[in-house]
Amino acid sequence: MGRKPATLKDVAALANVSRATAARALNNYGYVGDETAQKVQAAAEKLGYRGNRLAQALRNGQLPIVGCILGDIQNPFFARIAHDIEVVARQSGYNLVIGSSEEELDQEMSLLASLQALSIRGFIVAPTSADKNVHLQGLITDNIPLVLIDRVAKGIECDSVVVDNEGGAHKAVRYLIGMGHRRIGLLQDDMRIFTSRERMSGYRAALAAGNISLDERLVAVSQSTVEHAVDATIRLFSQKTPPTALFTVDSLMTQGALLAFRSMGISIPHHVSLIGFDDFNLATFTDPQITVVSQPVSEIGRAAAQLLFDRLSGKSHPLRKIRFETKLIIRGSVSHCSAA
Amino acid sequence: MGRKPATLKDVAALANVSRATAARALNNYGYVGDETAQKVQAAAEKLGYRGNRLAQALRNGQLPIVGCILGDIQNPFFARIAHDIEVVARQSGYNLVIGSSEEELDQEMSLLASLQALSIRGFIVAPTSADKNVHLQGLITDNIPLVLIDRVAKGIECDSVVVDNEGGAHKAVRYLIGMGHRRIGLLQDDMRIFTSRERMSGYRAALAAGNISLDERLVAVSQSTVEHAVDATIRLFSQKTPPTALFTVDSLMTQGALLAFRSMGISIPHHVSLIGFDDFNLATFTDPQITVVSQPVSEIGRAAAQLLFDRLSGKSHPLRKIRFETKLIIRGSVSHCSAA
DNA sequence: AATGTGTGTGAGATCGATCTCACACAGTCT
DNA sequence: AGACTGTGTGAGATCGATCTCACACACATT
Numbered sequence: 007m008g009r010k011p012a013t014l015k016d017v018a019a020l021a022n023v024s025r026a027t028a029a030r031a032l033n034n035y036g037y038v039g040d041e042t043a044q045k046v047q048a049a050a051e052k053l054g055y056r057g058n059r060l061a062q063a064l065r066n067g068q069l070p071i072v073g074c075i076l077g078d079i080q081n082p083f084f085a086r087i088a089h090d091i092e093v094v095a096r097q098s099g100y101n102l103v104i105g106s107s108e109e110e111l112d113q114e115m116s117l118l119a120s121l122q123a124l125s126i127r128g129f130i131v132a133p134t135s136a137d138k139n140v141h142l143q144g145l146i147t148d149n150i151p152l153v154l155i156d157r158v159a160k161g162i163e164c165d166s167v168v169v170d171n172e173g174g175a176h177k178a179v180r181y182l183i184g185m186g187h188r189r190i191g192l193l194q195d196d197m198r199i200f201t202s203r204e205r206m207s208g209y210r211a212a213l214a215a216g217n218i219s220l221d222e223r224l225v226a227v228s229q230s231t232v233e234h235a236v237d238a239t240i241r242l243f244s245q246k247t248p249p250t251a252l253f254t255v256d257s258l259m260t261q262g263a264l265l266a267f268r269s270m271g272i273s274i275p276h277h278v279s280l281i282g283f284d285d286f287n288l289a290t291f292t293d294p295q296i297t298v299v300s301q302p303v304s305e306i307g308r309a310a311a312q313l314l315f316d317r318l319s320g321k322s323h324p325l326r327k328i329r330f331e332t333k334l335i336i337r338g339s340v341s342h343c344s345a346a
Numbered sequence: 347m348g349r350k351p352a353t354l355k356d357v358a359a360l361a362n363v364s365r366a367t368a369a370r371a372l373n374n375y376g377y378v379g380d381e382t383a384q385k386v387q388a389a390a391e392k393l394g395y396r397g398n399r400l401a402q403a404l405r406n407g408q409l410p411i412v413g414c415i416l417g418d419i420q421n422p423f424f425a426r427i428a429h430d431i432e433v434v435a436r437q438s439g440y441n442l443v444i445g446s447s448e449e450e451l452d453q454e455m456s457l458l459a460s461l462q463a464l465s466i467r468g469f470i471v472a473p474t475s476a477d478k479n480v481h482l483q484g485l486i487t488d489n490i491p492l493v494l495i496d497r498v499a500k501g502i503e504c505d506s507v508v509v510d511n512e513g514g515a516h517k518a519v520r521y522l523i524g525m526g527h528r529r530i531g532l533l534q535d536d537m538r539i540f541t542s543r544e545r546m547s548g549y550r551a552a553l554a555a556g557n558i559s560l561d562e563r564l565v566a567v568s569q570s571t572v573e574h575a576v577d578a579t580i581r582l583f584s585q586k587t588p589p590t591a592l593f594t595v596d597s598l599m600t601q602g603a604l605l606a607f608r609s610m611g612i613s614i615p616h617h618v619s620l621i622g623f624d625d626f627n628l629a630t631f632t633d634p635q636i637t638v639v640s641q642p643v644s645e646i647g648r649a650a651a652q653l654l655f656d657r658l659s660g661k662s663h664p665l666r667k668i669r670f671e672t673k674l675i676i677r678g679s680v681s682h683c684s685a686a
Numbered sequence: 687a688a689t690g691t692g693t694g695t696g697a698g699a700t701c702g703a704t705c706t707c708a709c710a711c712a713g714t715c716t
Numbered sequence: 717a718g719a720c721t722g723t724g725t726g727a728g729a730t731c732g733a734t735c736t737c738a739c740a741c742a743c744a745t746t
Contacts, residue, residue, distance in 0.1 A: 011462075013732055024696045029734060036735090037694050060404050060465045061732035064701050069400065069464070071443065078429070085425045089418070092446055101460060103411070104444045106432055120441060122351075124409070125400045232627060264631050287572060288628035291604050353702055364726045369704060376705090377724050401702035404731050 012053035020049035032057075063125055072128040072314060073121040075105045075114055076155075077199075081230060081258055083284055083303060084132070087155065090307030091130060098315050100128075109134050109196060109229070115141045122150075128318050130310050132156045136200040151317035155310045157200035158327075165313040167306050167328045171201050171283075174299040174332030175208025175253065176215075178281040181297075181334060182251045183216040186343035187279060191224045191242050191249030193235060193259050205255045205283060224249050228259060235262020236269075243270060243278075250343050251279040257286040257298075264292065275341035285335060294338030302330050352393035360389035372397075403465055412468040412654060413461040415445045415454055416495075417539075421570060421598055423624055423643060424472070427495065430647030431470060438655050440468075447474050449536060449569070455481045462490075468658050470650050472496045476540040491657035495650045497540035498667075505653040507646050507668045511541050511623075514639040514672030515548025515593065518621040521637075521674060522591045523556040526683035527619060531564045531582050531589030533575060533599050545595045545623060564589050568599060575602020576609075583610060583618070590683050591619040597626040597638075604632065615681035625675060634678030642670045 018028035023042060030036045031046035032055075038046075049055075063069040072095055076084040092102045103121060107114035111134045118129070118141050128151045133139060139159040145152045146164060154166040182190050192209050195202040206225075213220055223245060228238035235254070239262060242248065254260040260282030267274060274280050275294060282289070285300035309328050316323060358368035363382060370376045371386035372395075378386075389395075403409040412435055416424040432442045443461060447454035454474045458481050461469070468491045473479060479499040485492045486504060494506040522530050532549050535542040546565075553560055563585060568578035575594070579602060582588065594600040600622030607614060614620050615634060622629070625640035649668050656663060 014734090015732075025733080026697080026735080027695060030695090033734085037692085039694060042694080056459070056463045058404075058465065058732050059463045060400060060409065061701090062734080064398075064400050064404055064732080065734055067701080071464070079419065079432075080422070080425050080429050082420070082422070082425075085420050085422075088444070089420050089446060092419075092444070096445075096457075099460075101443050101445065101457075101464070103441050104428070104432070105436075105441065106429060117436075117441075119396070120439075123396045123399045124411070124441070125398065261627055261631070268631070287601055288604075288631065291601070291608070291628065291632050293633050354704090355702075365703080366705080366727080367725060370725090373704085377722085379724060382724080398702050401731090402704080404702080405704055407731080 011058070012050075012055045013058065014055070016053055017046060017049045017055050020053065021045040067125060068127045069125050070099055071101045071103055071124070071126050072130065072311075072318075073103050073105065073118070073126045075107055075117055075121075075129065075131045077107060077109050077132050077134070078230065079104060079106055081256070082286060083156075083257065083301075086303050087307035087310070090304065091311045094308060094311035094315065098318075100315075107132075107134050109199065111135050111138055111198075118145075127151065128314055129153070130155050130314055133159045133162075133200070135198045136160055136203060137198070151314055153310045153314045153317075155306065159200070163325060165310075165317065165323075165326050165328075167310045167313065167330070168200075169301045169306070169330045169332055171204035171332075172208035172211070174283060174301070174334075175205040175255075176212045177208075177332070177334045178253050178283070178299050179209050179212035180215065181336075182253065182279060182281065182340065183212065183218070185251075185279065185340055187251040188216075188218050188343070189221070189224060189247070189249045189251070190218075191226065191252040193226050193228060193238055193242065193252060193254040193263060195230050195255055195259070196227065202255060209253060228262070230256050230258050232258050232262045232265065235259035236266045239263045239266035240270060243267075243272060249278070251281075251340070254280070254282045257282060257284040257289075260284070260286065260289075260296065260298070264296075274339050279340040279343070281334075281340060283332075290337065296339045297337045298335050299332050300335050301332050305330060351398070352390075352395045353398065354395070356393055357386060357389045357395050360393065361385040407465060408467045409465050410440045411443055411464070411466050412440050412470065412651075412658075413443050413445065413458070413466045415447055415457055415461075415469065415471045417447060417449050417472050417474070418570065419444060419446055421596070422626060423496075423597065423641075426643045427647035427650070430644065431651045434648060434651035434655065438658075440655075447472075449474050449539065451475050451478055451538075458485075467491065468654055469493070470495050470654055473499045473502075473540070475538045476500055476543060477538070491654055493650045493654045493657075495646065499540070503665060505650075505657065505663075505666050505668075507650045507653065507670070508540075509641045509646070509670045509672055511544035511672075512548035512551070514623060514641070514674075515545040515595070516552045517548075517672070517674045518593050518623070518639050519549050519552035520555065521676075522593065522619060522621065522680065523552065523558070525591075525619065525680055527591040528556075528558050528683070529561070529564060529587070529589045529591070530558075531566070531592040533566050533568060533578055533582065533592060533594040533603060535570050535595055535599070536567065542595060549593060568602070570596050570598050572598050572602040572605065575599035576606045579603045579606035580610060583607075583612060589618070591621075591680070594620070594622045597622060597624040597629075600624070600626070600629075600636065600638070604636070614679050619680040619683070621674075621680060623672075630677065636679045637677045638675050639672050640675050641672050645670060 031043040105117040226238040289296040371383040445457040566578040566582045629636040
């Protein structure tokens with residue numbers, strides 16, 4: 007059939023009024039006679055009229071869509087955040103466009119540009135790079151609401167929601183040191199990424215506090231996927247004198263480490279102790295259960311969305327930078343270091 | 347500063363030509379003098395001109411966005427699919443709007459309506475209900491490209507990508523029967539959902555083929571979250587004569603079952619055998635590793651996106667209904683039934 | 687009677703890109 | 717010379733909703 011959706015003109019025609027009057031009746035503003043208003047309502051009803059958001063957006067310069075650029079939707083951490091943002095967005099009558107930067111700066115930039123070309127005003131971004139951020143700076147100077155999530159970027163003054171990465175990492179490593187470990191490995195993500203830097207610095211600080219000097223050979227850089235983490239773990243533990251404990255900076259990498267240990271016949275916690283940053287569903291299914299630094303994942307997306315919609319609704323708050331605390335959840339993957 | 351993005355008019359003014367000529371130069375169509383074209387290009391460059399997609403969309407009736415309505419992005423199955431769709435979309439210059447129906451028909455319908463109001467033409471939907479689908483029928487009659495994914499809907503004639511749910515479930519249950527099990531539990535999702543029905547029917551068929559009559563008390567209905575599945579499993583196994591084996595219809599529910607068994611002190615595979623539909627990352631981390639029916643997850647999203655973009659590009663294919671096979675991956679969570 | 691205020695309505699401009707149409711000029715053909 | 721084709725350009729309409737403005741009428745105030 008291909009019947010076109012009804013336009014305001016159609017409604018106006020059916021109600022025998024002008025477009026202007028129809029618009030007034032439907033959006034109730036200005037003066038409209040009661041009787042006229044009823045006629046218009048009836049006509050709209052009958053035609054199943056739904057305003058064309060595109061046309062509305064063209065006039066007022068803004069689409070009821072928020073853009074969300076995350077590292078990777080497949081990471082349960084980001085999936086949860088995306089879900090929570092969508093819930094809040096829906097309540098405000100917004101839809102959510104999701105883009106995955108795949109931790110590539112180029113992709114992040116082109117994604118952002120294409121969303122801006124859509125007149126989307128309102129972004130939640132987990133920036134790939136802590137330094138290179140002209141594109142984000144552009145949003146700020148254009149006065150487009152932006153909330154940074156999970157990561158902040160140097161020199162970008164805007165609302166943000168992060169967790170205490172450094173503190174979390176510090177707690178984990180301090181705990182390992184307390185259990186007698188001195189050769190503590192770090193499986194980390196690309197150093198361009200803010201969280202990776204912060205967790206690294208927590209690791210360093212804890213080592214320093216324990217009078218342990220940093221051994222570069224115990225630090226492996228991977229990407230945040232199970233597969234990459236498996237390889238990196240195997241490299242790390244194929245050395246002559248491997249670490250006695252490992253700290254992994256995100257849950258996918260923790261899972262990769264688990265897989266690697268299994269394939270290498272390394273048993274937790276007897277041969278190696280393990281702590282991962284970010285809790286995950288199956289951390290309690292494994293034997294032993296995995297000790298982790300947990301973040302309040304369920305709060306992050308909601309908080310970020312709240313900040314964004316507060317901005318979008320025009321309230322002019324001062325900048326708000328939310329930082330959540332992390333919690334060390336002790337389970338069974340860490341034991342006292344036997345090999346001194 | 348708030349500098350507005352440059353418009354075609356600005357470019358035209360800078361190049362000293364009319365808007366029409368500028369448009370011709372930038373989109374190269376019609377006649378344009380070489381020299382004029384260069385001037386326009388230069389002006390566009392200088393102003394950093396990017397066409398306003400909204401205005402373009404208003405004219406040609408279609409936004410470069412595809413809508414994607416899935417059950418739940420937090421389910422790794424859907425997260426993977428969303429990711430793959432986004433990759434294909436990006437290649438075609440499209441962005442992806444993701445909506446989560448949360449398995450509520452109302453939400454699915456209102457989400458769809460709001461995306462249609464945005465002039466989005468092109469949807470990938472995992473319909474909540476196998477029966478109620480006027481909204482989908484509406485897309486069809488309006489000739490809006492639609493691809494159903496993971497699930498089909500009665501009477502909706504369009505491209506689709508599903509897996510052989512019935513066959514997969516049949517394989518799993520037949521295997522359990524072959525191992526001597528006769529009291530085989532089913533932990534399933536809401537019966538409105540297509541996959542749930544099909545997997546149920548595979549379960550029935552396999553029982554029938556094994557001359558086992560269906561015992562309603564062995565069938566638990568849950569929702570597709572870890573939490574709900576835990577409860578349902580506990581109920582199922584708190585009966586006087588609980589099942590000796592369990593078949594779960596998706597990976598979150600499999601994880602829920604695992605958690606429930608752990609909390610009840612039920613050991614796999616000694617006390618109970620387990621097979622889950624849909625493989626998951628940690629299925630090989632647990633001890634024992636979990637036997638599953640795997641679907642080619644990495645193919646599904648890509649295939650669906652391909653079908654959609656073929657339609658969007660105007661080629662008029664006949665309907666294409668893709669059905670992928672499933673594979674029974676035997677690991678260690680099933681043992682011979684000791685209790686006859 | 688003149689002026690003012692509150693109410694109700696429509697014509698037309700606007701947002702930005704695109705497309706149709708008309709027009710103008712060069713060169714070619716009868 | 718007159719008619720025609722090919723090339724190049726601009727004015728204006730269009731998509732749909734909204735908003736400004738002008739106008740019109742009713743009633744109240746001086």
